[in-house]
Amino acid sequence: MAIQTRAMPGPFSGLSVKIIATLIVVILAVEVVIYLPSAANFRQSWLTDRLRVGTVAARVLDAVPDAMDLPRTLTDRLLTSAGAIAIVYRREGQSQLIELENAQTPREAVTVDMRLDDPASPILGALDTLFFGSNRTLRIVGEEDGQPDRTIEVLMPEAPLRAELLVYSRNLFVLSLILAIITSAVLYVLVARILIAPIRRLTGNLVEFSGQPENAALIVTPTARRDEIGIMERELAAMESDIYSMLRQRRHLADLGLAVAKINHDLRNTLTSAQLLSDQVANLDDPKVQRLAPRLVQSIDKAIGFAQSVLDYGRQSATPPRPMPVDLHLLLDEAAFDAGLVGHPGIRWSNGVPDSVTISADPDQFARIFDNLLKNAREALEAAGARIEAPYVEVTFTETPEWLTLSVSDNGPGLPPRARENLFVAFEGSAKAGGTGLGLAIARELTEAHGGKLAFVDQPAGTRFDVTLPHSIRIA
Template sequence: MTTRSSALPGRFSGLSIKLIATISAVILLVEIVVYLPSLANFRASWLDDRLRVGVVGARVLDAVPDVMALPRSLTDRLLTSAGAYAIVYRRDGQSQLIELADPVTPELVVTADMRQRDLPSLIMGAIDTLLAGPGRTLRIIGPGDLDQTMVELLMPERPLRQDMLDYSGQVVFISLALALLTALTLYLLASYLFIHPVRRLTENMLAFRQAPENGSLIIAPSARRDEIGIAERELAAMETDIFTLLRQRRHLADLGLAVAKINHDLRNTLTSAQLLSDQVATLDDPKVQRLAPRLVTTLDRAIGFAQSVLDYGRETALPPVLAPTRLRPLVDEAAFDARLSAHPRITFTNATPDTLLLNIDSGQMGRVLLNLLKNAREALEAAGTKIEAPEVSFTAVPGTQGITLSVSDNGPGLAPRARDKLFVAFEGSARAGGTGLGLAIAREIVEAHGGQISLVDQPVGTRFDLVLPNALLVKNQST
């Protein structure tokens, strides 16, 4: 069992902190979008208040026939209450001016025309004021309280900028408080609905990974009907399957060990019996001569069964060791071992190109070819004289879908009942009395090479196709 490679993140890390940060960032972004129009409206209201004071001063100017007769103290108090250097009242093309006793000469004057009330102009004016340096003077222009009248105020910009900074600070504080409060509320809600169930799934997967044979660690799914509920139920089903498979694997491993020991002893016993039967076959007794071949055949079959069981347990555990291999000599060697090369009745044809070079495990692939060629020979021998010209052929054809290796014969073919579980160990067999281990091993070896093996339907005989990926084809075949 592998060790634990990662630890579960803390409660305020992982998804939790990401969720809080994301919610806070989204709220702050929304506040920024809302902040600019709000700041523009604050500036417009501030300027409108100063204009209203200017309108009051304009009324004084309008009520007095001679402005110069106004007491200086009165005009100074009026300007001071408005925070202005001067007030200009325009009506019917005439202008009247009120200014401080000590006139101020501004160095830099910017105009704020409150007759333009569109939002982009207000926002640009607010940004300009907020980013402005000290020493600027505002020239505020607005309509008077009567038709065809206009009021202008000349005043320092610093008080407006300071009030805007104070307002911005309040907005930032309120926005942060609102973002944190909203994020905390949403986090608690999301934690209850999503983060806690996901954390439960994660903790269960980590715990079950450490001890998959502990049935008490299988997650108990909730009654939720959403995606998390589906994930819980699927995880519970998967953990149950893994628990069952691991228990079965342990039992099969123990059983396999016992069978291997029994099989080894049985093979030794059968070998001794075979030697004894060979000696019995030499006797002159007619009954012995008649029964001895059957005894030898039965013992050979029992020894072959025992050997195939041992080979199955040993062969399937080894991964293929790939190396460039010429296929034609490998097929010839397998045909020789399968007793096809010099068979008195069966003709064997090897149509493999001489230059075909594959990157395969020659030992394992040779075992596959031996098994298929041996099955073809035994099928033709079992048919006897029913097949006039028995023949086994091997072809190798590269194609776009892969390299197809075919083993075919013109024998009686396979019975329908033998096709259902043809590649299942101990259940499928190409011939009567077989264990099915040969084809099961062949399938595992071919699949370990990334290929597929299948039985191809054809009118006469039997044909097996091995399709190997083109990646196993060695491009440089000149050597």
């Protein structure tokens, strides 16, 4: 999947194809808008031409006293040369008509009045001719040059006009297409050089770099462009080198952490041997040894504890939880036992989780969350000693349709300021002698690994931490 989303676009889905297709469509749309008036214009001048020929013929008619006397062959030739079936000439209430001898006039006739002057009717007329003009008669009406009382009518078939209009349209279409292709090709070359090539370079680099972010040779080299692409190149270069150094730093830290873990491991083993020795030393009868030995044993225990918790922290963050059904009440009692609360001489422990609650969780990791919280509470109460009346630690359980909340609270002295400032920060949050400052950091990490949240709830007295878990982890 990851490889698929990282691949560059294919030849038909890239930016360039989209741009060229859009250009051609836009140019053709513009051509259509231009085509309509020019087709109307073509038709208009065609009609004017015919009317002019008609006028010439009418003048000839006018010159002879009686048109009917003219020889038939002459009138027929006059009409054929004008492409007309008949010509009517009206003036001063009289009208003269000449027509072809055996003209076959189509039944349907349309009148085009050339005396009218509005912009829309030539366009509509051109469309009308194109779509319906194959078998109609045209009646072209016009006036003799600037003399409104003299009108000329030319009757002729519409088919020749339509044929010429079709040829004209076809030529115009071919020309437009050639123009569209040439224009879009030129624009495309420009866009490709200015936009697409640099974008492809950046995209390619991004894909390659995200595949190997630890390869410094893949960091993009910005050009000197001052436009948006130039900014993009420089920002990308900066971002890639940031990622590169962050990864390097992380790798160094990981290496360092591994080394610390190894040293720590050996240190713990050495300390364990020292612990065995000191135990034996503590058994010697010498009163001086008897006085010093407990302190020696105590310091070595503390050192071992420290080494152990650092090791645990390293190990803990590495493994994801392995969930299984867990009885929550039982798990909390066990955690309280490990934290030294069960059977404690001074502190009352109360487990408020109902008996029947079973959740799906990693039992070891889940116990560690509460082990840490409960141990902190016990340590705080023990440190406060007699200052606290009737010390207790309790866990309460609340449930909403979305969440399960386990609140761990005690009536101890509350969080010291130093702990508040670095709450949940590993190695920083400890505010007590011998504390590592890992307990809360580990507890939060493990809660989040189970999809939950660990939060400190500020209260007037004592300390309270809430472990909130998604309701979906409850099985029963």
